[in-house]
Amino acid sequence: MSKRIIGLLVGQAVLAAVLAFVLGAVDQHAGLHLGSPLAVAGLAVAFALVGLLPMHLELGRSACTVTLVEAVLVVGLLGVPPAAIVVAAVVGEALACLAHRQSGLKVVYNTTSTGASVLLAAVVSVTFGRAMGLGVHSWVAALAAICCYGLLSHVSTSAVLRVVEDRRFLAVFRASAAMASVATLVSSSIGLAVVALYGAHPAAPLLLVPLVLIVGMETKRVAAHRAEHLRFERLYAASARTAGLQGFQAALGVSAAEARSLVTGAAAVCCAPDRDGEWRGMLVDDHGLRPAEDELVAAVVQLVTTNEAGELGIAGLDAQTRVILPPGASVVVAGTPDGAESQVALAVVRDIRGDDQGNARSEVLAAFVGHAALTATNARLYEEVEDALRRQVDLNRQKDDFLAAVSHELRTPLAAVLGSVATLRRLSDRLKPEDKDRFYDMAARQGKRLQRLIEELLLIAAVENSQEGCVTAQVDLSAMLTEMSNELDDLAGGRIVVAVAPGAEMVQTDEVKLRQVVVNLVENATKYAPEGRIKVLAWPIMPNGGVAVTVVDHGPGIPDEQRERVFERFVQLDQSSTRTQGGTGLGLYLCRRLAELLGASLTLTETPGGGCTFTILLPPPIDEVPVAPTRPQSRLTVGVPA
Amino acid sequence: MSTQAVRRVLVADDDPDMVTILRVNLEAEGYAVEAAEDGTVAWNMARDLHPDMVVLDVMMPSCDGFDVLARMRTDPCTRDIPVVLLTAKSTDQEIFEGWRAGADYYLTKPFQLDELLHFIEYLGAQSAL
Numbered sequence: 001m002s003k004r005i006i007g008l009l010v011g012q013a014v015l016a017a018v019l020a021f022v023l024g025a026v027d028q029h030a031g032l033h034l035g036s037p038l039a040v041a042g043l044a045v046a047f048a049l050v051g052l053l054p055m056h057l058e059l060g061r062s063a064c065t066v067t068l069v070e071a072v073l074v075v076g077l078l079g080v081p082p083a084a085i086v087v088a089a090v091v092g093e094a095l096a097c098l099a100h101r102q103s104g105l106k107v108v109y110n111t112t113s114t115g116a117s118v119l120l121a122a123v124v125s126v127t128f129g130r131a132m133g134l135g136v137h138s139w140v141a142a143l144a145a146i147c148c149y150g151l152l153s154h155v156s157t158s159a160v161l162r163v164v165e166d167r168r169f170l171a172v173f174r175a176s177a178a179m180a181s182v183a184t185l186v187s188s189s190i191g192l193a194v195v196a197l198y199g200a201h202p203a204a205p206l207l208l209v210p211l212v213l214i215v216g217m218e219t220k221r222v223a224a225h226r227a228e229h230l231r232f233e234r235l236y237a238a239s240a241r242t243a244g245l246q247g248f249q250a251a252l253g254v255s256a257a258e259a260r261s262l263v264t265g266a267a268a269v270c271c272a273p274d275r276d277g278e279w280r281g282m283l284v285d286d287h288g289l290r291p292a293e294d295e296l297v298a299a300v301v302q303l304v305t306t307n308e309a310g311e312l313g314i315a316g317l318d319a320q321t322r323v324i325l326p327p328g329a330s331v332v333v334a335g336t337p338d339g340a341e342s343q344v345a346l347a348v349v350r351d352i353r354g355d356d357q358g359n360a361r362s363e364v365l366a367a368f369v370g371h372a373a374l375t376a377t378n379a380r381l382y383e384e385v386e387d388a389l390r391r392q393v394d395l396n397r398q399k400d401d402f403l404a405a406v407s408h409e410l411r412t413p414l415a416a417v418l419g420s421v422a423t424l425r426r427l428s429d430r431l432k433p434e435d436k437d438r439f440y441d442m443a444a445r446q447g448k449r450l451q452r453l454i455e456e457l458l459l460i461a462a463v464e465n466s467q468e469g470c471v472t473a474q475v476d477l478s479a480m481l482t483e484m485s486n487e488l489d490d491l492a493g494g495r496i497v498v499a500v501a502p503g504a505e506m507v508q509t510d511e512v513k514l515r516q517v518v519v520n521l522v523e524n525a526t527k528y529a530p531e532g533r534i535k536v537l538a539w540p541i542m543p544n545g546g547v548a549v550t551v552v553d554h555g556p557g558i559p560d561e562q563r564e565r566v567f568e569r570f571v572q573l574d575q576s577s578t579r580t581q582g583g584t585g586l587g588l589y590l591c592r593r594l595a596e597l598l599g600a601s602l603t604l605t606e607t608p609g610g611g612c613t614f615t616i617l618l619p620p621p622i623d624e625v626p627v628a629p630t631r632p633q634s635r636l637t638v639g640v641p642a
Numbered sequence: 643m644s645t646q647a648v649r650r651v652l653v654a655d656d657d658p659d660m661v662t663i664l665r666v667n668l669e670a671e672g673y674a675v676e677a678a679e680d681g682t683v684a685w686n687m688a689r690d691l692h693p694d695m696v697v698l699d700v701m702m703p704s705c706d707g708f709d710v711l712a713r714m715r716t717d718p719c720t721r722d723i724p725v726v727l728l729t730a731k732s733t734d735q736e737i738f739e740g741w742r743a744g745a746d747y748y749l750t751k752p753f754q755l756d757e758l759l760h761f762i763e764y765l766g767a768q769s770a771l
Contacts, residue, residue, distance in 0.1 A: 404731075404733060407730070407732060407733075408701065408730040408731060408732075409730075411730035411732065411750070411751045411752060412657060412730045412751060414751070414752045415660065415730065415751030415752040415753060416657065416659045416660055416663065417752075418752045419659075419660065419663040419664075419752070419753075419755060420659070420663055422754075422755040422756075423663055423666055423667055423755065426667065426670075426755060426756075427666065427667070427670050430670060431666075435666070438662070439663075442659050442662070442663075445659075446659060
């Protein structure tokens, strides 16, 4: 964009040079004669002063800003040599721009534009036969010159607006042509009135000063009022757009986008703490909306907490912050006051250096922060409610699913029991004795399965309601594990190996529940790992003082992606094993729930070389300070069942 | 019935005990029984053997009973074979799904053996007409 503006600038400079040459040619009489230096300086000051006092003119729904530049120009055209007017106008415009703290490019562009337009006016004025003093002829010449000045100046403004606002040149030109003509005519009439009054008496133009001052002040007040009105209109519109029900990130994103457009920034960051109190932010710039990096969020929060709300020059910030912030010339920051219930930090980076509008911008942003905080709070609440609802729906569905699954799991063995009994009754005289035995066995086996299922369901119900809690006591782990392995050894075919490392012999836990978990795990291992040793190992965990108990088998193992599923209810990875192994699909679920009751975790990993390793991590006793081992301990007490 | 060829019934259930119960009772009534232990095998047998009747469980490995039934109803070769769904699935929703899939009868486990045998006989008589 700035490349195209520089192109326009060069075009204008060339035009000015050509006009200066023409002026020198048509006005051989005066040449580049400047006349009295005092008059030049006075005119320059007058140009600067009127440039600083823009008046806002409203006609119907159109509005434009009028300066009295044309008035001064008329006086100059009729009073001093053309070269002197050009110099005075250029100097005056430059001074006014600098006083407005405009950017370098803008100062150069406006000054060149004024120079070219005034040169054109001078050329026209000289061509029409410029005459000092009064007379209709000189008035017409001055008016023609002012019209040319106004036209060229309007063309120049429209050209730059076309680039900045990316609209068609003709549209921009037409939109404000009428108002610009009115402004030019009003202003030049004042100039002519000054000249006329001067003719009557040199001090007479001073009579106009009170009038111009009153009109000037009034229009300035109206302009300020209007600007404020516009700002609040935009603020309300922005607030309305951020008010919908939305998630936290979306809310931050909308607030950032609105803040960016409110103060016409290149990029904006809106940060607020999420439900966990962690600061999060959304960044919006020309590339769109995205979550802000953590360090950017930290930098913005830092900026807001260490600075008063306002517009800061990027150059004044420390090097680290400068690198983290999006590129720009200034940054407008605003934050909720300290101690506010909902915190928000806003930063908008602008391409343009701060000017006299900086205060107005920070006021708007500061007003918007309150609304952004409200939006963020609403979003957090909305997410909380949504989460709670989702959890409730999930819970209900889980309950329904569980009930349906329980119903199915109970009906299947019951059907077999009733079916075998009905068969025995129907066909009692036709069945061979060995067939009868088969059905008796079937009824007994399926009955047992039903019993086991009911017991486990009752246990799960007890664990889930968990009224009783844990009865913790000092448990002799090595004695418990050895006893357990003796009991299960027939089932396992003598494959169980127990090893308890020093430091893990005694644990503080609920013995019944821990035993249930270990027994279940060992039974599982005997079922699903038909060969290889089944190791039950216990060792102390340093430095936290907990104890790990693992049950290791060398069976087929469970694929990585299935490992968490085995802890779900009624999940059996191999469906046929329900029948062959008599499993209920509740064992591992129950184990995990029991482990949770003990404050322990139960995880499944792969045994090196294949198989399953279940690990129960028992927490350290609450009131015991962990003691570091005095020396490496490698001796194990190994108990192999007889 | 005695004048006709022996009727063949395909029993599909992944519980071997249930297969045994059904086989013994159906054979006692003079039917020839084929058994399948999962859905895919059941579908293949229904298509290849073209039994006179199918007793189908729903929860089976590889392919459930509803799927087998749906496939049978779209294949011209198996479309007209009467199917009894015999399953532990017993919610209204599941029963509705079973009828909609094209079952001729829906029995929930646990079930009355007599009811099943009567109905199989009735279906056999219907299809013989």
